[in-house]
Amino acid sequence: MKDLLCKVLDLQPRWTSENTEDMQVRGVSIRQELPGLLRGHEAALAAALGTTLDNLGVEGRDGTGLKTEIPWVRVCGREESPSATTGWYVVYLFSASGRRVYLSLNQGTTIWTGGVFKARRPEDLRARVGWALPLLAEEMATRQDLLPSMQLDATRPLGRGYGPGNVAAIAYDRDNLPESAVLLADLLFMTRLLGALYRAERLAPHIPGDPAPEVLEAEQSAATIAGRRTPGGARPRRSGQGFLLTAAERKAIELHSVHMATEHFKAQGWSVKDVGARESFDLLLRRGEEWCRAEVKGTTSDGTDVILTRAEVEKQRDCYPHNALLVVHSIKLDRTGPAPTTSGGVLHCISPWAVEEADLTVISYAYRTPLGQPASREASPTLAVPEQRQRAEAPGTR
Template structure:
């Protein structure tokens, strides 16, 4: 597709889990730019779209995605892909997100029966990746389940006739999220008490979670819990405003990789890795808007 497509390709995918070539896992035939070979690959989107343009996916995210996928598949070898594409082009980036591959040199393409068997075998592998992705809250590059849930609820509220659903299969209920949040508060409380602070849980009444006091010192602590690696958390407008006002007497405590037991009644949570940022300075460039309130002049009644 397109004038820039040095490397022709065609893909096989689940339309829910990989609605676009830039999203999710899929199988793809990648044809070398010089026609010398073709690869049947299990790949992830190599490019991301921002501001109407395509950019290569970040190297650290790509490495994490490939490491995760190969672990699910029990694959140890990194495929060697040569697409003969111009360095820095979109085609050259396709090779960066290939987890496993089968190579077909131009002068030794196998029979249709072998090609079909290879596709079926790779589809089985793709099924394994899709199944793991649906239940693993720590897939690199995926937004945490609580972020996905918040976005879906906001979209449903803003556009109730056309609510959008994400392809991410991992979900948390309100009861499960409550268990995760309480586990995070417990872990953070134990940490600050161990450091000599007197800790009060004020999350039900204030725009922060823990009020910590130690002699003349006072610390306003925001606590976030997640089953994901904790690369991003949700903040409300009030939370951002309060912590900007209270800086430097503030802290962010993120408890990531919490283990959730959905079989318990009510659900229970355990484990978790604590990271504390104090003082916590919130920069504008670190915030991403999930929704907007529009009060434009066009909505004002002139009568």
């Protein structure tokens, strides 16, 4: 392994996007020789990851067509990280200067929304790193050589993009590379950290930096209804950043948030009637001559985005200013038992609630085609599923 790492590093200063003879040699090492060497230890890697041999992924890339400045070789779970653009993985990253190679616990920089891959913002990547670090703190404390950042000497945006996604890295200088046995021991250590992240991800209803599960579900459902093809075929419950909510989990969150909202309004002297099963709002409130129609949204995320239907938006606009939006965010969801359970949550309320057009984002459209209609017909967002981006800050209603 040591010799192969040196070979790639020595070629890095001769990088060009063209497929020169040097880049062809580098490509063979990255795509064939290094992955092949690592697959020779696949049993140990699978055990460290806590997965089966079938799910263990080992691959290297140096660019399709144009050659990339920073080639890589990664180890991952195929299900958890079906491509290098999504999920967590352990990866060798070779600096552009050839001075060092990093072994990094890193992550994909995009997220599949159901229709397209969206680039994650650097702050979202750092938020995910912030979620991961406490989970790994005890085991990471056994090492003194783990780095929070990397110096890849990259001149291209793609190469610079690895930095915000780094959870921890080990740096190997070209002139002081350890022996292969040490390199393998380090790889197994980092792979154990990766396995711990995968296990935590399975239980996490939401990871900071990810879209709210409800928003992601709406986007993917809209794409499915529209007939969009998805990577790998049918839409999986796993989406590269954890698991989507099940019907039972969504129901548990809904009941929890409505209960908290009901208690909140009762404490302010309102009589509360739950009408969510038959109306396009959740709670009908009365207090003397006053009345109010409240929409309740519960989420395991930070509450930045919630999903509204067109009917909900129209109803709230019709009854303004006798209306309210109540968001219960950061709900804790326990998936370990036979049935999901909920606890906690932070309650915020806006009342009166003016639903501003600027705060709505259309997720999908219903399009009236020219068939049987005048040719001048245009797209109509009649079935749009919007996101509400207005933060609720006022703690009560008026």
